[in-house]
Amino acid sequence: MHFDDGVLPADYLRHVTRKKAIIAGTGTLAIAALLLAVSSGAVSIPLTDVWRALTGTAASKRWDAIIWSIRLPQALAAIVAGAGLSVAGVVMQSVLRNPLGSPFTLGISHAAAFGAALSVMVLGTGVMHSRGADAVVINNPYATTMAAFAASLLATAAIIAISRIRRTSPEIMILAGVALGALFTAGTMFLQYFADDVQLAAMVFWTFGDTARASWSELAIMGAVTVTGTAFFFFNRWNYNAVDAGDETASSLGVRVERVRMLGMLISSLITAVIVSFLGIIGFVGLVCPHMMRRMVGDDHRFLLPASMLCGGVLLLVSDTAARLMLAPHVLPVSVLTAFLGAPAFLYLIIRGYRK
Amino acid sequence: MILSVDGLEFHYKSLSVLKGVNFGVEEGEVLAIMGPNGVGKTTLLKCMNAIHRPSGGCVMVDAADICRMKPEAIARRVGYVAQKQETGRMTAFDAILMGRKPHIRWRISEHDLRIVDSAVKRLRLEELSLRHLDEMSGGEVQKVCIARALVQEPRVLLLDEPTSSLDLRNQVEILSLVRAVVRSHKVAAVVTMHDLNQALRFADKFLFLKGGCIHAATHRSGVTAEVIEEVYNVPVHIEHVAGRPVVVPLGATETESLEKYRHEHHLTQ
Incomplete structure (x- = not known):
C-alpha cells in the first residue's frame, strides 16, 4: 500500500502534548503532596527543614529522625501502594474487559485477610499489647504477611486455573473472583467465630489497611515489585489497547490475546498481593483512580498507565496525610478514609458515565 | 495470485x-x-x-x-475488520494508529504518524480524527476500523x-x-x-x-x-435495473402466504 501523501498531523501532536502535560501535572502534584505529608503531623516541620533533612543537611537531629524513620517511609509506602494498586486496576479492567475489575473486586484482598486471620489463629501471631495508639500488635508480622501473601496467591492461582479450564473469558474471571471473595470471607468469619478476643482484635486490626506498617525494608520489596510490574505493563501498553478493541481485532493485529490476559492478571495480582500483605486491605484506590484518569486522558494505555500510577500515588498519600491529621492525636488507618471517599466517588463516576 | x-x-x-x-x-x-x-x-x-x-x-x-x-x-x-466493533474513550486517530502495531517496535515513528494521517484523509475522517470512538456513529466507527486495517499495509x-x-x-x-x-x-x-x-x-x-x-x-x-x-x-429471478443486476426472491405472494398461515393455524376469516 502507498501512503506517501501523509504529513505530521499538528492537531494530533497538540492533543498528545496536552495528555503529557496532564501526566506531568499529576507528577508535580505527587512531589508537592510528598513534601507536605512529610512536613505535617504531630510535630509540624517547616518545608525548608524538610528539604534540608531530605538532602542530608538537617539542622535538628530530632527532625531528621522523625522524617527519615517515620514520615518518609510512611509517605513513600502510600505512594508506592497507591501507584501499584492503581496500575493493577488499569490492567485488570483492560484484560478482563470489565470496568469493575480491580484488586478489591476480584477477591484477592479477601484472600489476604483470610491468610492473615489463619496465621493469627493457628500460628498465634496476635498479642494484646499497649503501646500508645495501637492497642493490638501483631507480634510476628512476617509470619502474618507471608500467610496473607500465600493466600492471595492461592486466590490468583484459582482464578487463573478456573479460567484455564473454561478458556479465558473475561466474565469467567470476574465471576470466579466474586465467588472466591465470598469463600474467603466465609473462611475468615469461621475463624473469627472461634477466635478469642485477643485473636479477634488482631484479625480485625490487620484488615485495616495502614501505611504506617511499612519500614524501609518492606518498602523496598513493595517498590521493587511495583516498579517491575509497572514497567512490564508499560511494555505491553499497545497490547492492552488492542485487547480493548476486542479479542478478534487484537488477534488480527498480531496480539497473543490469551497470553496477554494471563500475564496481565498474574502480574497485577502479584503487585496487589505484595501490597495488601504488607499494609492490609486498602480498597477503591485500584478502582477509582483508573476511572478518574480515563476521563482525563482517555483509554489509551500509553497515557493511562503513567497517569493512573501517579494519580493513585497522590490520592493515597493525600488520604493518608488527611487520615493522620483529621482526628489528631488519633491516627485513622487510611483504608477507612479511602473507603469513605472511594465509594461515593465511584458511584458518581458510574452515574455520570451511564448518563451519556 | x-x-x-x-x-x-x-x-x-x-x-x-x-x-x-x-x-x-x-x-x-x-x-x-x-x-x-x-x-x-x-x-x-x-x-x-x-x-x-x-x-x-x-x-x-x-x-x-x-x-x-x-x-x-x-x-x-492480512488486515481484518470484525463484524462488531468495541468502542471506548479512544480517539479515532489513536484507534487507527493501533493498526501500525505489527510494525511498531518500541515507539511510534513519524513515518507511522504520516501513514495514519494519509489513511485519515483517504477515508475522509479529518473532521473526526480527534473525536472519541464512543461519540461516533456506527458508520464512522466502521470507517475507522477499515482505516486501521489499511494502515497495517x-x-x-x-x-x-x-x-x-x-x-x-x-x-x-x-x-x-x-x-x-x-x-x-x-x-x-x-x-x-x-x-x-x-x-x-x-x-x-x-x-x-x-x-x-x-x-x-x-x-x-x-x-x-x-x-x-x-x-x-x-x-x-434476476432482473437488470438501470444496468445493474437485481435479485428478486419469488416464493409465495402475499395472499398465498396469508392463506397458508390461516390454514395451518385453523384461523377463520
Missing part, C-alpha cells in the same frame, strides 16, 4: 464446519463469500488470518503459508459483514471505497455479505458456501438464479 486457500478444513470440537475449501484471489479483486446463516462464512474468514487455526489445508498469502507464521507476521500481511483485507449495521448511503460509500482501495493499491479483499444485490454490484468473484463446502465459485456471469436457489432454497 495474492491469496490462495488450499484444501482448508476446520473442526469445532468434533463438529466439522468447513471441508475441502479451495479458492484463490488475484491482485485488485474483491471476493464475496455468501451463503445461508451459520454456514461458516465468518469461520472461513477467521481461518484466513489464523484467528481460528485451520484443522487442515493451508492459506497462502504471496505464496507463504500463514499457518507457519508468527502472529505479527500474519498481521503485516496488508496484502489481503478481510471484512466480516462490513455493511450490516449501516444505512444505505454508508453501505454504498464503504463498499465503493473498499473496491477503490483494492484496485488502486493492488491488494485483495475477501468480504462476507448477506445482501446479494450489493455483492453483485461490488464484488468481482463470488463464493457460495453450502453445508461447509463450496457450492459454487464463480465470476459475475456465473451467479445465476439456479445457483442462488440451490444455496438459499428460495426461488429467485
Whole structure:
C-alpha cells in the first residue's frame, strides 16, 4: 500500500502534548503532596527543614529522625501502594474487559485477610499489647504477611486455573473472583467465630489497611515489585489497547490475546498481593483512580498507565496525610478514609458515565 | 495470485464446519463469500488470518503459508475488520494508529504518524480524527476500523459483514471505497455479505458456501438464479435495473402466504 501523501498531523501532536502535560501535572502534584505529608503531623516541620533533612543537611537531629524513620517511609509506602494498586486496576479492567475489575473486586484482598486471620489463629501471631495508639500488635508480622501473601496467591492461582479450564473469558474471571471473595470471607468469619478476643482484635486490626506498617525494608520489596510490574505493563501498553478493541481485532493485529490476559492478571495480582500483605486491605484506590484518569486522558494505555500510577500515588498519600491529621492525636488507618471517599466517588463516576 | 486457500478444513470440537475449501484471489479483486446463516462464512474468514487455526489445508498469502507464521507476521500481511466493533474513550486517530502495531517496535515513528494521517484523509475522517470512538456513529466507527486495517499495509483485507449495521448511503460509500482501495493499491479483499444485490454490484468473484463446502465459485456471469436457489432454497429471478443486476426472491405472494398461515393455524376469516 502507498501512503506517501501523509504529513505530521499538528492537531494530533497538540492533543498528545496536552495528555503529557496532564501526566506531568499529576507528577508535580505527587512531589508537592510528598513534601507536605512529610512536613505535617504531630510535630509540624517547616518545608525548608524538610528539604534540608531530605538532602542530608538537617539542622535538628530530632527532625531528621522523625522524617527519615517515620514520615518518609510512611509517605513513600502510600505512594508506592497507591501507584501499584492503581496500575493493577488499569490492567485488570483492560484484560478482563470489565470496568469493575480491580484488586478489591476480584477477591484477592479477601484472600489476604483470610491468610492473615489463619496465621493469627493457628500460628498465634496476635498479642494484646499497649503501646500508645495501637492497642493490638501483631507480634510476628512476617509470619502474618507471608500467610496473607500465600493466600492471595492461592486466590490468583484459582482464578487463573478456573479460567484455564473454561478458556479465558473475561466474565469467567470476574465471576470466579466474586465467588472466591465470598469463600474467603466465609473462611475468615469461621475463624473469627472461634477466635478469642485477643485473636479477634488482631484479625480485625490487620484488615485495616495502614501505611504506617511499612519500614524501609518492606518498602523496598513493595517498590521493587511495583516498579517491575509497572514497567512490564508499560511494555505491553499497545497490547492492552488492542485487547480493548476486542479479542478478534487484537488477534488480527498480531496480539497473543490469551497470553496477554494471563500475564496481565498474574502480574497485577502479584503487585496487589505484595501490597495488601504488607499494609492490609486498602480498597477503591485500584478502582477509582483508573476511572478518574480515563476521563482525563482517555483509554489509551500509553497515557493511562503513567497517569493512573501517579494519580493513585497522590490520592493515597493525600488520604493518608488527611487520615493522620483529621482526628489528631488519633491516627485513622487510611483504608477507612479511602473507603469513605472511594465509594461515593465511584458511584458518581458510574452515574455520570451511564448518563451519556 | 495474492491469496490462495488450499484444501482448508476446520473442526469445532468434533463438529466439522468447513471441508475441502479451495479458492484463490488475484491482485485488485474483491471476493464475496455468501451463503445461508451459520454456514461458516465468518469461520472461513477467521481461518484466513489464523484467528481460528485451520484443522487442515493451508492459506497462502504471496505464496507463504500463514499457518507457519508468527502472529505479527500474519498481521503485516492480512488486515481484518470484525463484524462488531468495541468502542471506548479512544480517539479515532489513536484507534487507527493501533493498526501500525505489527510494525511498531518500541515507539511510534513519524513515518507511522504520516501513514495514519494519509489513511485519515483517504477515508475522509479529518473532521473526526480527534473525536472519541464512543461519540461516533456506527458508520464512522466502521470507517475507522477499515482505516486501521489499511494502515497495517496488508496484502489481503478481510471484512466480516462490513455493511450490516449501516444505512444505505454508508453501505454504498464503504463498499465503493473498499473496491477503490483494492484496485488502486493492488491488494485483495475477501468480504462476507448477506445482501446479494450489493455483492453483485461490488464484488468481482463470488463464493457460495453450502453445508461447509463450496457450492459454487464463480465470476459475475456465473451467479445465476439456479445457483442462488440451490444455496438459499428460495426461488429467485434476476432482473437488470438501470444496468445493474437485481435479485428478486419469488416464493409465495402475499395472499398465498396469508392463506397458508390461516390454514395451518385453523384461523377463520
